[in-house]
Amino acid sequence: MDTTPSAAHTLLADASVRSRVTIPLRFADGYEVTAEAVTFHGLADGKEHVALILGDPTAAAAPLVRMHSECLTGDVFGSARCDCGPQLREAVERIAATGGVLLYLRQEGRGIGLYNKLDAYALQDAGLDTYEANTALGLPEDGRDYSAAAQMLAALGLAELDLLTNNPDKARQLRDLGVRVRFVEPTGVFATDSNIRYLHAKAEHTHHTIRLPETAAFATLAG
Template structure:
């Protein structure tokens, strides 16, 4: 895997002060957003957050992505650790196809049905870059902030010890209830 990485820079935010490093893998660029004390932590809190432009940036109410990112950044700023901003939009189907999936959801499909109807898998994300980030940042133990059992399995498959799992629970609304129920009932997310 050919990976380019940036220098580490300071990133002051509304959540607190972080350090940031970018990683480029083929045509995708990902971020490691670290607390100031990250290097001193034996088992940092870690959130692998999958990109969601419509939620994270535009505030879409169709998902819980922005709420989970806000929760993670606040938590990491206070408790130390790392957010990996995993840039694989729409479970790696891309923004154009994600909007097409939204249109199918408007017609009654759930997120999985929409992806399948468009010719994609339920979840086409590739977590290979996460392994490279863990190696680069020397992460051997962590406290994982997730509801997703697939992310737990992936981290364990790398030989990284999960000391604790912290749920990423946020409030639902009338627009994302079906989305959250699909994640819970069809994908096994732990809420």
């Protein structure tokens, strides 16, 4: 996609707010907060992404924003094979405390879709890491494009923000699309014996800012 300044400006101007609705959220641990859910017209990829406005985004010098890729297994069913569910829970509370937006992006499996993600899990069980499994399926290691996310931010009037992420590609893509990312704040580290190999792959292969403890399970795999 063309991300020259003029092309990026045209892209960001293409989207508009479609609807707004208030939703009370309640998580499994009892945490509750009210969010304003926003939908959009004109998103570049045609998907039904949604923004959750939490707290008062105008209260801070720059709103805190997280771009969270949909993970049915982790977000809904609590799968311990990834850290998505805990990251989502953490992000909602941190954003609500300072004011900002959570962009919930329909990019299951880093953009490869649910069925392909489960196929990749089977290959990971056979010894491949998360990136090797995707490429073994003939798919990109990470197929996510954040053009629609930049459009959503523009439609909400957010030209400058602090980004909540461990993934340097998210900040890089937003900046290329004309969004001013003031600071990048890391998420927490939610390591378990079930996801430690996955987290190590993200830290080592795509340079996610994750400080990981060694666990008995990973020591066995690495050895």
